[in-house]
Amino acid sequence: MTRSSIAFWAGAAVFLAAVFVMTQVVGNQYPFFAGYIILQFIALAVAWSILGGYAGYVNFGTSAFYGVGVYASVFLVKAFGAPLPLQILAGAAMGALMGLALGLLTLRMQGIFFSIATIALTIVIETAITNWRYVGGAAGIQIQRPEVTAPFDNYVQMLFFVQALLVVLAVAISRYIQNSWIGRGLQALRDDELAAECTGVPTLRLKLLACVISGALMCAVGAPAAMYLQYADPASAFNLNYSVSTLAMSLIGGTAHWSGPIIGAIVLATTQQLLTVTISSEVNVLVLGVMLVLFVVGAPDGIIGLIARLRGNRGKGEA
């Protein structure tokens, strides 16, 4: 293991330990409720940018994957009373399949066509779920949580920890991809697809791989949301907000490095959570809009890019 790998895994271990200790010590529930949402967006943004960031294929269908994750859980709970780990695994499997199908169908298309196709896919899936009476259809469905298992004494605390695990998983995968030949291949095809092909990069296969991994992770992230809300309805599960927010988070953070989406998600999700409980009105939406515009105009490489530029300048100053 290289030094940076050791540092990364040590950091991940410390993070998980801290999350775990928090679930055991903190009695106030709010940090877990709000923290869950923030963690969920981190995982979504990281998963999204595997395809959207590294490969440059903008997936508008985050909400489709997220929603399918939610409804995979709803179905499993209703049909078999399946436990949480199984829900997440099933979600991931569904997501991988969906990613594969989406990829096969659309990845031959150039950039923006792919994006449009993902919008279409979202609507098709949402309509299908809306018409599926077994999982509640348009009317939505209320779900009973099972008893919480030790060592947690509260379900939301457990979900918080589970979501933290998913974040670590997503980041580890994203980091691995970036540092491996896969990441280099994706970066090459994002820069220039034909040049990449002519340099030996199997672009279609790599894109499919990215699509499958990204899809599996996004669905897995959605799966525990059914238990978090104890309620699911198509309009909320397939909300456009998920698609736009993950896109925004990745871009605000920067897509050049695996840490970009994390930073972006922390900044934007925390801001949104804070605004929800402070200003709390349409200004909230306005802030998202203004942040998006300011960042893509003023900091095209995101916060990561800003930091790099600052460092670069300082380095030059010293030299």
Add this chain to the structure above:
Amino acid sequence: MFSLDLLLDAVVIGVLLGCFYGAVSLGLSVSFGLLDVPHVAHPAFLVLASYAVYFLNEHYAVDPLLAGLLITPVFFVFGLAAYRLYYETFEKRGSDAAVRGIAFFFGIAFIIEVLIILQFGVDQRSVTADYIGKALRLGDFRIPYRLLVAFGVATALTVLLTLYLSRTFMGRAIQAVAQDQEALRLMGTNPVKIKQWAFGIATAVLGISGALLIIVAPVDPTLDRAYIGRTFCVVVMAGLGSMGGTLVAAIILGVAESIVLTMFGASWAPAISFAMLLGILAVRPQGLFGRRS
């Protein structure tokens, strides 16, 4: 339930509805189809135009279509400015313009949404005119005048835009810029100027499209979200940049939707049209009337 009468009726209504979809997509067909600008704020501009029309209709009793015409110069200038901003910040910098452009236009769309809410509130608004709420009777058939207006406006806009693009110098330059920017640069014309002009035209068209939107159905500030999918689908299905193709694709979409609404499970209507788009993209990525090989 099946009857020939109903089917015929569904087709007629579908064609008219499709014309409406076409009319609200034409601007996008220029801005996205010809100029490759990922203009996801197109529907937000559209709703903004509807509110402008509403304002004129409500306070000065201006006919909605006339109001739509009146705001086109304003929207033209607005479009010029929007493209300039987009160009300076994205296109000029080259790669990745599409991804950031999408985020940028989403941001713009949200800002417009909120500004409308702050100015007009969240209630839905509609306009009044003689042709709203009445229908043309043809024997057993009844066709709402609203939709006939949509039909007329859509055809007129399509014909005008097609003529403009093929007959005028500027129009041909716009077509050329869509094909090959380099060639145009060699000819000594500045492609940026031409694209800016074209984006202005695309936005100006939205003035009339916006009027149509509020004539056909009431609008509310967040209506734009429902039209992102629809308008992009029409443009992509048509194949980028063909005005006539846009209208035809929109009509196909309208007819499909109308038939499903009438004959089969209505709640499947959106899935049908978008599945159709997915199918077309899978088989024929350049769209039905695509310019790209």
Add this chain to the structure above:
Amino acid sequence: MTLSDTQPPLLRIAALTKRFGGFTALREVSVDIRPGERFGLIGPNGSGKTTLINCISGAFRTEPGTVLFRGEDITPLKPHQRTRRGIARSFQIPRPFRSMTVAENLMVALDFAAHEHVSVGQRRDTMMSILEQMGLGSKANVSATQLSQVELRKMELARAMATQPKLLISDEAMAGLSSSEVDEVLDLLLSLASRDITIIMIEHIMQAVMRFSDRVMCLDAGRIIAIGTPSEVMADKHVQEAYLGT
């Protein structure tokens, strides 16, 4: 083509036709390229040179017609599969991976197209030695966007070389360069050719083509109008007509 050829051809193009809609860009083009050959491809603008390259490298699908490489029919293969079999190319307008450094540009090729599996360390050594050969040793960690025109051309060739090709196609690698730079690139290509790499060179600069090529082929309007030694082709009256205009 001539009977004196005892070796099988490295690349055989047989009755290749390419249409774009109603426009025929290539018409029944057939030609064999011998191993180790320095092959020049000339023709006026729009004659189909780049289209032919795109068909050989796999960027365009061709039908009818076949492309055989070392005896294998590669017509159905994708570009990356052809690259892995040993066909590399550069682009008329350089297409670097803009978000990467020069070294990373080469690493893509080494990661994906290298024939044998070697350690990361060895790959880095290979990469550096290619860069040194190309005179880009000092630019390894410079972003591809900061290179000059001639450096970009060299980097494209270096990236192509990093795929360890048997056939290198150079698409107007000298366009827009000064005469001293042209000589620089030409020397590079000649040194590559001396190492058993077959090279197809597309070029407008006649001097360079004449100096470089064993054999020259001239295309006009998608057809072969002449093929032979440089001097034969230059003397051909069809070629002169094509260049001086009809």
Add this chain to the structure above:
Amino acid sequence: MSKKVSSISRRSLLATAGAALAAAPLGANLLHAQQGPIRIGMSMPQTGGLAGGGKASLLGIEIWRDDVNAAGGLLGRKVELVVYDDKSSASETPAIYSKLIDVDKVDLLFAPYATVPTAPIMPMVKQRGLLLIGNFSFQVNSKVGHDMWFNNAPWGPADSWATSFLDIGQKAGGKSMALLAADQEFAQNLAKTAREVAAKRNLPVVFDQAYPPATVEFSSIIRALKASKPDIVYVASYPPDSAGILRAVNEIGIGDNVKVFGGGMVGLQFGAVMENMGSLLNGVVNYNTWLPEKSMYFDGTKEFFDKYTKRAVEAKIDPLGYYLAPFGYASGQLIEQAIKAVGSLDQKALAKYLRENTHKTIVGPIAFSPDGERKETAVLQAQFRGVVDKNMEQFRTSGKQVILFPDNLKSGELIAPFEAARK
């Protein structure tokens, strides 16, 4: 730590203060003023699809707060509202209510407007044993079974809605029903009960369609409905669609055999929509919660609307505000009466009081059944009459919407068939 101490002392102080209240109000006020206000927490949709209703509902609650504070507050303490925007989405409310409970430590909870944002918080308030005043959600407690839930909406038993409408239709001679419902949560719930009631009565359902959200044009669907020749047309629709449906009905026609049309169209209660629809509304029999008919005025109703009308203009929200705003005010009145009677903020005691008594509000007397819904439905079915175009003020006068149900509030008789009532 300090917070815990203060909350304990607050509770003990409350007990003494409650007793002292009647005897020495002025002194008690001084005492309690130092304790800080009673804080009522809620989320409310202020953006997204439910924002229109949410804002009107909130204004109703705010007017109650101002009234009660003007009268000296509750238990001598001022009332304060803590309100967050849930963006009309289910995914926002769990975190918001956790914040209200665990961080803001509010004294009482109100639910957000509508079912979707309310559903996810039901298990949470049940688990914590908290009182929750519901706000126009539909059958959200039926599966959860929380005994400290009280819905301010006049819905009553789940099927009463369909029952009253079908009663009217059948009395007018209707022998078949057509059902057109939006493919969204509330409308689908209505449609479901309508199907059940129809089945119970052997009323054939000749047309049953769910139309998707964001449908632009209803002409073809109305044409298909017309072709099925129903006597009763039950429509469960959302605001943007209600207008589209009525327009299409007006343009396409619906057939002479239709006796009654309407039932569950959301949107025809909002001023802006009604003004825009104008004469298209005539003849429609639709549900309502409050109407300016003589029978609907109770103690304080008129004063409330005087205040509302003034403030709605500034806030750019529904100028009429019949649908939700008075019920927001009534939510406040419910809690006000309970606190006054119990004399403390003890949630169990408040819930017991609310469950066992009938409460006077500006929307009439309210009594709850064990599931926390109204004991009897107070959903009005009213027919639009003599409405003219482009006139908001007409809706403030009686007679524009004649109440047909319930009997005790009735202000007129049905005019049938539908086409006749349109003239």
